Amino acid sequence: MPDSSIINFDYVKRTLVFKFDAGTSRGVLKTKDVFWIKAFHTGNPGLLGWGEAAPLVKLSPDDREDFEQVLSEIMSGLSEIAFEKNEADVLRQLRELIPFELPSIRFALETAILDLINGGKKKILGSGFYNGEKSISINGLIWMGRQDFMLEQINEKLAQGFDCIKMKIGAIDFRQELDLLEYIRSRFSKDQITLRVDANGAFSTKDALGKLQQLAQYDLHSIEQPIAAGNWDAMKQLCAVTPLPIALDEELIGVKDKAELLDKIEPQYIIVKPTLLGGILETKEWIELAEARSIGWWMTSALESTIGLNAIAQLADSLETKIPQGLGTGKLYMNNLESPLEIDRGQIHYNPTIAWEEPA
Structure with missing residues (x-):
């Protein structure tokens, strides 16, 4: 046998x-x-x-x-x-x-x-989310593109009831990006809409602080990875004087000595992506070390299908998340798997009455 x-x-x-x-x-x-x-x-x-x-x-x-x-x-x-x-x-x-x-x-x-x-039922971790008893607050993601395309996305997310918006920046004219942030802030205060931006390392070390100072006037929650990963000294200096909180993202990828990085740079936040960091155990260790240093965190999917997104959402649920997570990527694809994952008014939840489409 x-x-x-x-x-x-x-x-x-x-x-x-x-x-x-x-x-x-x-x-x-x-x-x-x-x-x-x-x-x-x-x-x-x-x-x-x-x-x-x-x-x-x-x-x-x-x-x-x-x-x-x-x-x-x-x-x-x-x-x-x-x-x-x-x-x-x-x-x-x-x-x-x-x-x-x-x-x-x-x-x-x-x-x-x-x-x-756990029985082959797409249950990975936690229980409240999987059982449909608990929703997770998420940010509405605004992709880069022409200004009119980005504005269209912003209006769509606001109409859908998101109260946390994350805008990718660094690809079009910086002034146009500031105008988009001004458009949101002219309609909603920081108490009504939380604004995050993600530069994906697009700023140079020379102009990063100046751009952060301009961005700060729009009452942003944070900026992700303002300069390219690997510049620990420059990032440390930026985190020390920044007018708005900095969240490390790409900076964490491939790093084995987690404590060394956090102690060296002393960021305000880290963003954990299980697919890029090595899975559940590595992600939990990043969070434990961050919390021990009073560094905030949130979890983000990395363009997975609903299979991966489901696992990340359940991991986030098991860690009792406190702020909006980056888990809104399930509707990006034309040929994703149908799943019980639903997004409504800035919340992702699991509807146990909906069957999974099996991978094939």
């Missing part, structure tokens, strides 16, 4: 198609490849746990040409491993088995195995 602790793995690849050209300071995205990993026991192949490996082009440590080959080799090797049957031990096992340099694969396997352990 086969050992029930032995898990087999397979995957389904899908190229997701954006509903619009998704502009960032690193370029325009039209499609995104995702790999849905399924975990199952040989003796019960109908019981499936699902996870998602979705490396981001030009950003993820495991964005590599041989990604699919590496994924196949890892899954083959894991089929000889006896996995524990509780969350903490599974996460520790996968940290030892999956290299730090393959964060999206580790996160996908964590999710798939936990889903399998």
Whole structure:
């Protein structure tokens, strides 16, 4: 009789198609490849746990040409491993088995195995969100593009009832971006609408402070990654004198010594993305270290499909989030999986009455 602790793995690849050209300071995205990993026991192949490996082009440590080959080799090797049957031990096992340099694969396997352990019902962590008892506040994301396109998105998010708006900046004329922020602030105070901006490292170290001073007049909650990652000294200086809170994002990717980075830069916030940071255990450690230093945090999805988004939302729920999270990317694609995840008036919630579309 086969050992029930032995898990087999397979995957389904899908190229997701954006509903619009998704502009960032690193370029325009039209499609995104995702790999849905399924975990199952040989003796019960109908019981499936699902996870998602979705490396981001030009950003993820495991964005590599041989990604699919590496994924196949890892899954083959894991089929000889006896996995524990509780969350903490599974996460520790996968940290030892999956290299730090393959964060999206580790996160996908964590999710798939936990889903399998929990009965193959897309339940990963927590309970309130999954049971439909609790919603999570999220920000409405404004993508880069022509000013008229960005304004259209802003009006749409406001009409949908979002009270936290995040605008990507750094790709069009800076004055036009300030005008868009002025448009929102002329209609809504900071008590009515929380405003965040994300520069994706677009500012130079020379002009960053001047731009932050201009942005600060619009009562912003924070700015994500104003300068490129890796400039620890410059970022430390910026965080020390900034007129508005700075949130580190790309800065965290690939960093093994978390405490060293936080102690060196002393940011006001960090943004944690499980797909890019190495999964559930790594994400929890970032948060624990940040909270010990009175550094705020929020969690953000990284353009995953609904499989990955579901896992991240449940992780956020299990950590009792306090401020709006970045979990509004589920409606970006034309061919995403149908799921119980719904967004209404700036809240994401899980509707247990809606069935999951199975990956194929």
